[in-house]
Every structure is written in structure tokens, then in C-alpha cells.
Amino acid sequence: MPVLLSIVLPVHGVERFLPRCLDSLLADTPSFESRFEVIAVDDRSPDRSGAILDDYAARDPRLRVLHLAENQGLGGARTAALPEVRGAYVWFVDSDDWVPEGTVTALLDELTGELERERRGEAPADVLLTDFVHVYPDGGTEPNPWRHVLTGSPLVAGATLAEHPAVFRTVMSVWNKVFRREFLLGLGVSFGRGFYEDISVTYPALLAAERLRYFDRPCYFYRRGRAGAITSTASAKHADAFAQYDAIFAFLDRPDPADRPAPADHPDRPGRPVPGTLRTLVFERTVQQALTVYDTPGLVPVGLRPEFFRRIAEHFTRHRPAGYRFPGGVRGVQYRLAARGARRAYAELRRTGRLPRELKRGARAVAPALKKGVRSSARFTAYNTFRRMPLNPNLAVYAAYWHRGYACSPAAIYEKAKELAPGIHGVWVVENRVQAATLPDGVPYVIVNTPAYLRTMATAKYFVNNVNFPRTMAKRPGTVHVQTQHGTPLKAMGMDLRDHPVAADGMDFDRLQEAIDRWDFLVSSNPHTSEHFARAFPGRYEMLDTGYPRNDRLADATPAGTAAMRERFGLAPGRTAVLYAPTHREARGGYVPLLDVRELARRLGPEFTLLVRTHYFHTGGPGDLTADENAAEILDVSAHPTVEDLYLAADVLVTDYSSMMFDFAVLDRPIVVFAPDWEEYKRDRGVYFDLFEQPPGALTTDPEGLAAALLAGDPEPAARADFRKRFCPWDDGGAAERVVRRVFPTTG
Structure with a gap:
């Protein structure tokens, strides 16, 4: 079977993160599924990353490893892998990130559809843009902040950049884009060296694509703020961005595609003409990025800041489009100062929010900027201006x-x-x-x-x-x-x-x-x-x-409130509603199906309903929950916004190590702990007490024991009473009032 997707994985100094990344890519499909491959490039990693790759490759033929004799950086490592790829599409994944469960399978299905289009004589997607999730060092997550630009847009069906230029408002990195291999190789572009190496590929690809598509599924967990990441590292290498900008504009300055033949070794479409409006958008986006790097504390070393600002002014001189007009408002003032190389005046505007004397005549232009969304360096200026107002x-x-x-x-x-x-x-x-x-x-x-x-x-x-x-x-x-x-x-x-x-x-x-x-x-x-x-x-x-x-809502719960919630979820009278809510496991990542929910439903029978809620860090969902005949009904309630509604509707909670057990205990309803990996979780995460010594109710480590505990009704009321005594002594319905009276000036 031809390879459909090649995943290129550059690896350097990521020993701590690499197993999670590899597991997320390789554990997703049948063990020796041949529709995709992973080409990992050991970029002369100083730690055990190379050995980890070899160990995985020895066990899984879908993974091939290239060991470089000299460190090449992200761009060089990706370039070294390209001659080896066999897939119709190529995806560049960073080895300190990982993908949600089901992602590779979902992408293979999408790309199969694209190849079907091509067989019908229709244009396949040259670039497939995917949704993603930011993950922060404290474990917090943030959905793709630009998703609203893509959902409901022409890109869902397929369009060019000229038809939806708002793509330039989204992330320009390579990791959320899957490229058609022949299209990518036919562009005649390459990854740069040093920092920001991927934009010399992503910009040309977006500009030249005959068809861009957006796949509205979170396919990537991207780490933000990791120690050692370029976005949090002080380095002279941030100036590498200017070489990447030059490469982008060199692509734009090529002859019209109609006037030049496609490369002989890649007889693919050579590209499409780039309208002047897109050139202006490219220019403004690169200026915005350069100023953001300059403005972000701790990135450009102090001694190199004058030179970096001079490079921004040089960028204006070299690549400013003909007839370019500065934007209005604060952003326009900042761009004018940057174009002049007026670093001190720019710093004064950033520091005080006030215009330098020589620009006060243009002060009226600043006001409109405060009526619109504020981004980048203008956001910092506006915020500091507001901070001068009284509290x-x-x-x-x-x-x-x-x-x-x-x-x-x-x-x-x-x-x-x-x-x-x-x-x-x-x-x-x-x-x-x-x-x-x-x-x-x-x-x-x-x-x-x-x-x-x-x-x-x-x-x-x-x-x-x-x-x-x-x-x-x-x-x-x-x-x-x-x-x-x-x-x-x-x-x-x-x-x-x-x-x-x-x-x-x-x-x-x-x-x-x-x-x-x-x-x-x-x-x-x-x-x-x-x-x-x-x-x-x-x-x-x-x-x-x-x-x-x-x-408080749980402490004040009434039978009428419980009945209303059960009706809201369509729970039939007399049925036992079981809320199954496993927690997040940092060591594994994604939704971890340690319990076969459909098998549990078969064991429980039609007198039960299973309400399945995955942790909010997880975006792939719990998979197929279709219930068999004569089995318990299964409802996926992961997307329901208010967990207290689910507590009120449920007769019993099944969880593992989630803090939900402490909240649900307020209702004094049965809790069953399903803890098959307690020793692993205790070792990796660390715990404050031994759950096996003081559980909130019945505790099981296997699916048979879990089903038996649920069928028993309320097998451990004494354990629940002890648990409530320790963990619920202040839950009397008055917590919010106590907080408000201590913090705010109250009236009575």
C-alpha cells in the first residue's frame, strides 16, 4: 500500500519529551499500519534522544531514523529528511510536542479524500491547515486563538489565500500544516538556518497554493513557554528572522509563474501570481513579528537591541511595497518610527504611551486604534496608557x-x-x-x-x-x-x-x-x-x-433540582446514572482509555446509563460510544459546560484520581474509584495521601470489580462517611457568602 503521510520529526535535546511524542504518533493506528511513516532525524542530540529513537525503530518499522554527523538545526534536519519521504503528504512535527489520540487516523482519512479528488480530476489540497491547542508549563491549555478566523470560512471547502487572506492573522509555523509533497518540492524553497526557520517555507506555500483547506479538528498539542524554546530564550539568533524574510520576498520577486517553466525534476504547478494586496499583508506581518520579538522582554540581548532595531528599519527600506501606506492609529505611529530607525522615540512611546514631541501633530491618528482590536506592540502601549488611569x-x-x-x-x-x-x-x-x-x-x-x-x-x-x-x-x-x-x-x-x-x-x-x-x-x-x-x-x-x-449548589441540592437535571439529560426514571470521569495523566498525554466503556455498558445492562466525561485538557473525545443492544445507554457529556449539572444528575460517580470525588462527596452519593495504574500515577505525579487507605467508597483495579461494585448499589457507605468527614467539613452552602463578605464591601 502506498505511503499516504510522511511525518518528519527533527530531534535535538528532547529526551524528556520524546517518548510522549513518539507514543502519540505510533500508538494511534494498528501496529504495522503502512499508510504512514515517521522519519526522525537525530540532529546530533547531546542526550539520549538518539538511543530512544533507535529503540523505538527496532520495535516499529514505521519509524526510520537518520543520524546526522553534525548539528544542522531544525531547518537543516527537516531538509535532510525530505529526500527520504515517500508519502503523498508531509507533516513536520516538533519532537517536544505531541498529538491528541486519534489524530493520525483522522488525518489519513482526510488525506484519502484529497487523493480521491485528484483521481476524479479535481484539485487536491496543496496545504491542509489543522486546528491545535496551546499547552502551558502549569498544565493549562488554550484553544487555538485564531480558530474563529478559519471556521466557517471558504477554507473549510478549499480556497486560495487571495480568497481568504485572513489566514495571515493565524500562526505561520509549520507544525499545523500538512503539505502535498509534490507541491512542496516544486516550490523551490527551503527551510532557513537558525531561529524562525519555517516561515521561509510556510509563507511561499500559502501564497502559491491552488487550494488550501482547513481541517477543524485539534491535531496538535503545542508547548508554550518551555524552558529552552526560542520564544523564551535570549539569543542573538532572533536576528535570523531577517534572513527568512529575505527568502520570502525573494520568492515573491520571482518572475510570474506563467513566464517560467516548472522545475524539470518536479513538473508540478509552479505557483500562482501573487496580488499586490497579499504582498502588503506579507510585509506587514513580517514587520509585526519583528517588532514583537524586539518588544518582548528577555528575547533580544540588551547589547544587540540597537542593531536589531536597525535591521527592522533596513527591512522597511528593502521590502516596503510600492505605494505602501502606513496603517492608522498607534500601530501606524510605531511603524513610522521603526521605518525611520527612531529607536529612542519608539521606546518613549512604548514606555509612556505618549507620542514623542516630533509626532504630536499626528496624535489624532492614535484614537481610532483604541476603538478596534489591539494586537502585538500596540496592545502593550494601550494597556500602559490605561494603567495611568485611576483604579x-x-x-x-x-x-x-x-x-x-x-x-x-x-x-x-x-x-x-x-x-x-x-x-x-x-x-x-x-x-x-x-x-x-x-x-x-x-x-x-x-x-x-x-x-x-x-x-x-x-x-x-x-x-x-x-x-x-x-x-x-x-x-x-x-x-x-x-x-x-x-x-x-x-x-x-x-x-x-x-x-x-x-x-x-x-x-x-x-x-x-x-x-x-x-x-x-x-x-x-x-x-x-x-x-x-x-x-x-x-x-x-x-x-x-x-x-x-x-x-454551595451541591450542599443546597434538592430532590426537585436533581429531578430537573435528570430530565435535562434525558435520564429515564428508575435508571441508575453513572458519571464516568477519568483525570488527565501527564505521563501519558491525551485521553487514556484504561476502561472499555462499551464493555462496562454490556456488563451493567439496560437499567444503567453511563455519562462519559473526558478531562477538559483532552480534545479528541472518548471515541466510539455506540451501545450494544441490551447494554447500558452511553452518553458523551464531555462538552457540557457545567460539571455541577452532571453531579446533580448522576446517582454514582466513577473516577480515578480526579478532584471531582471531593466535590461529588458533598452530595453523599456513592463513589467508586477505578485505579488500575495507581502505582504509576503515584510515582509520576506525586500524591498527598494514599487513596487505597482512605478511598471515598468502593475501590477497584479491574473492570470486573468495577462492574460488580456498581451492580452492588452502595457497597461502601462507611468509607464515604469517613471521607466526607475529612474533606467536606466546610461544605454547608455558605462558602460563596464567606468569600464575598471577606473580600468585597457588602451592604448587610
Whole structure:
């Protein structure tokens, strides 16, 4: 069978991350599936990466390893692999990242469809763009921030860049793009040397493609902020970007494709004419990137900053399109200063938010920029301008789960503050308009990186979040930051992860301490949590021993509320609803199906309904949940936004090491722990107590025991009572009120 997809994997100094990457690529399809191959390039790695590759290759013929005699860098390693690829399509994956479960299979299916198009005489996709997820050192994730630019666009069916130029607003890296091999080789471009090596390929490919397509499925977990990554490394090599820009414009300056023949060794389409509007977009995007690198603290070494800024001015001179007009507003002022090489004036504008004297005549042009979305260096300037305004003593900012929406303890505190502190105006931060649409009616909101967001973040007195706000939003004197966290910890947290490198996975502990130092209050769910949080998050904050506000709803639950939730999920009267919710496992990545849910459904029979909820870090879903005849009904509830609804609907919880067990215990309903990999999890993640010695109910390590415990009804009520006594003493329905009365000025 011909190879459909070749995955090129450059490897250098990633011993800690490489097994996870390889497992995610190779464990996804039948062991010796021949439709894809992985070509790994050991770029003279100084650690055991080369040996790891050889070990995997000895066990799996789909993996081939090239060992380079000299270090070539990412670009050189990819270039060395290209002559070896056999697939119709090529995907360049970074070896410190990984892919969600099911990704390779899903891509193979998509690419099969593209080849079917070609056999019918239709144009296949030259480049397939995929969705992705950012993963941060603290374990937090962020959906693709540019997804809204692609969903619902012509690219879903297929289009050119000229038909959807908004692609230039998305990430230009190579790892979320799958290239048709003959098209790529026929472009006559190559990866650069040094930093930003991939843009000399991605820009030409997007510009020349006859058909671009967007595949709306998260296919990639991209690490952000990893120590050693170029985006967090001070180096003179950031100036390598200018050589890549030159290569891009050299491609643009080639003769019209109609006037030049295709290369003899690659008789593919040689490309398409590039409209002048696209050239302008390319130019502005490269200027924006260069200024972002210059503006980001800690990237360009201090002694090299004047030379870097001079290179930006030179870039203007060399590649500025004919008839180019500067944009309006703050961005336009910054571009004018950069074009002149006016580094000191640029620094004054960035530092103070005020225009230099020589540009004050153009001050009117700045105002329109504050009415639109603000990006890049203009965002920093606008935010600092707003920070010069007085704090608003009656303004509170709320967020949850990295701006995903209205949830958890911040939502409970917001509701109670409306009642007890009506003088405080609460505003929610959400990532985009899609998430804004999920907010309850009447809840005020701002969207990340808009002027309204920057002004709100710069002037609010109160901040409430269950994770940390971005470090770029600096704490002002007089502000009050309330950190609620989002679960009672069984697993090691915060600074305690320094002893567990697999779970820490590159966490920046210095940055974590910076975040902790902002906190004024830390909400605790129970005495156990207070004890361990005080050590895991060392700081000068006040610990609020209040219980979790999000659990007030569970403490106040009524039979009528439970019945309403069961009806909402279509649960038939008399059926036992089992909520199955496994946690995230850092050492494995992705959704880990340690339990065959369909087999469990067969064992339980039609008197049960299984509600399956994967962890929110996972994007691939739990797979096929089609129930057999005479088996329990299976419902995938992973996308349901409010987990408390699921708690109320469920008769019993099945989990492993999730903090959900501590919340569900408030309802005093049966809990069954399914822990087949306890020793592995305890070793890799670290835990605060032995779950086998004090479980919240029945505890099993095999599917047969799990089914037996569920069929038994309520096999361990005494264990649950002991668990509730230890972990639920403050859950009386008043936690949110206790937080609000301590933090906000209340009326009664």
C-alpha cells in the first residue's frame, strides 16, 4: 500500500519529551499500519534522544531514523529528511510536542479524500491547515486563538489565500500544516538556518497554493513557554528572522509563474501570481513579528537591541511595497518610527504611551486604534496608557479556566456578590465571541486583547480567577486578587512538583512564584487543602478557609433540582446514572482509555446509563460510544459546560484520581474509584495521601470489580462517611457568602 503521510520529526535535546511524542504518533493506528511513516532525524542530540529513537525503530518499522554527523538545526534536519519521504503528504512535527489520540487516523482519512479528488480530476489540497491547542508549563491549555478566523470560512471547502487572506492573522509555523509533497518540492524553497526557520517555507506555500483547506479538528498539542524554546530564550539568533524574510520576498520577486517553466525534476504547478494586496499583508506581518520579538522582554540581548532595531528599519527600506501606506492609529505611529530607525522615540512611546514631541501633530491618528482590536506592540502601549488611569474601586474582573467561560467558584462568587455587594460591577473575561455567547443572559463581558479588555484589566480593583491571569497584566498597588483554584488536591501541586519532573513537564517555577506573589486571597476547600496549598503555593496571601463556593449548589441540592437535571439529560426514571470521569495523566498525554466503556455498558445492562466525561485538557473525545443492544445507554457529556449539572444528575460517580470525588462527596452519593495504574500515577505525579487507605467508597483495579461494585448499589457507605468527614467539613452552602463578605464591601 502506498505511503499516504510522511511525518518528519527533527530531534535535538528532547529526551524528556520524546517518548510522549513518539507514543502519540505510533500508538494511534494498528501496529504495522503502512499508510504512514515517521522519519526522525537525530540532529546530533547531546542526550539520549538518539538511543530512544533507535529503540523505538527496532520495535516499529514505521519509524526510520537518520543520524546526522553534525548539528544542522531544525531547518537543516527537516531538509535532510525530505529526500527520504515517500508519502503523498508531509507533516513536520516538533519532537517536544505531541498529538491528541486519534489524530493520525483522522488525518489519513482526510488525506484519502484529497487523493480521491485528484483521481476524479479535481484539485487536491496543496496545504491542509489543522486546528491545535496551546499547552502551558502549569498544565493549562488554550484553544487555538485564531480558530474563529478559519471556521466557517471558504477554507473549510478549499480556497486560495487571495480568497481568504485572513489566514495571515493565524500562526505561520509549520507544525499545523500538512503539505502535498509534490507541491512542496516544486516550490523551490527551503527551510532557513537558525531561529524562525519555517516561515521561509510556510509563507511561499500559502501564497502559491491552488487550494488550501482547513481541517477543524485539534491535531496538535503545542508547548508554550518551555524552558529552552526560542520564544523564551535570549539569543542573538532572533536576528535570523531577517534572513527568512529575505527568502520570502525573494520568492515573491520571482518572475510570474506563467513566464517560467516548472522545475524539470518536479513538473508540478509552479505557483500562482501573487496580488499586490497579499504582498502588503506579507510585509506587514513580517514587520509585526519583528517588532514583537524586539518588544518582548528577555528575547533580544540588551547589547544587540540597537542593531536589531536597525535591521527592522533596513527591512522597511528593502521590502516596503510600492505605494505602501502606513496603517492608522498607534500601530501606524510605531511603524513610522521603526521605518525611520527612531529607536529612542519608539521606546518613549512604548514606555509612556505618549507620542514623542516630533509626532504630536499626528496624535489624532492614535484614537481610532483604541476603538478596534489591539494586537502585538500596540496592545502593550494601550494597556500602559490605561494603567495611568485611576483604579475603579467598584470594578471586579472574573475569569475561569483560561477564559473558557462562566464556571466554577468565580461564577458562584459573582452571583453572591451581586446579592451582597451590589455596588461592585462584575465583568467576565472570555476568549472569543463564541464563548461569550455561552454566558448567562445579562452577564457583562470583555473579549481578550480588545481595548475594552485592556482598560478593564488596567483599572479594576478586584480580580477573581480559578487560574492565573496572564503575567503581562501586571498587579497594580491597591488591587485585590482572589485565587480560588479549582479542586481539592489529591495530586501534588505547585512548588511540590519540583520533585516530580514528569508531571512538572517544563513548568517555570519562577513564573509560578511571580503569579503567587500577586494573590491577596487563596480560597481553600477544606483543612487538607489549606495544609498542602500553604506549602505548594508559598506566599503572603490570606488563606480563606471557607469551602469551595462552587460546591454551595451541591450542599443546597434538592430532590426537585436533581429531578430537573435528570430530565435535562434525558435520564429515564428508575435508571441508575453513572458519571464516568477519568483525570488527565501527564505521563501519558491525551485521553487514556484504561476502561472499555462499551464493555462496562454490556456488563451493567439496560437499567444503567453511563455519562462519559473526558478531562477538559483532552480534545479528541472518548471515541466510539455506540451501545450494544441490551447494554447500558452511553452518553458523551464531555462538552457540557457545567460539571455541577452532571453531579446533580448522576446517582454514582466513577473516577480515578480526579478532584471531582471531593466535590461529588458533598452530595453523599456513592463513589467508586477505578485505579488500575495507581502505582504509576503515584510515582509520576506525586500524591498527598494514599487513596487505597482512605478511598471515598468502593475501590477497584479491574473492570470486573468495577462492574460488580456498581451492580452492588452502595457497597461502601462507611468509607464515604469517613471521607466526607475529612474533606467536606466546610461544605454547608455558605462558602460563596464567606468569600464575598471577606473580600468585597457588602451592604448587610
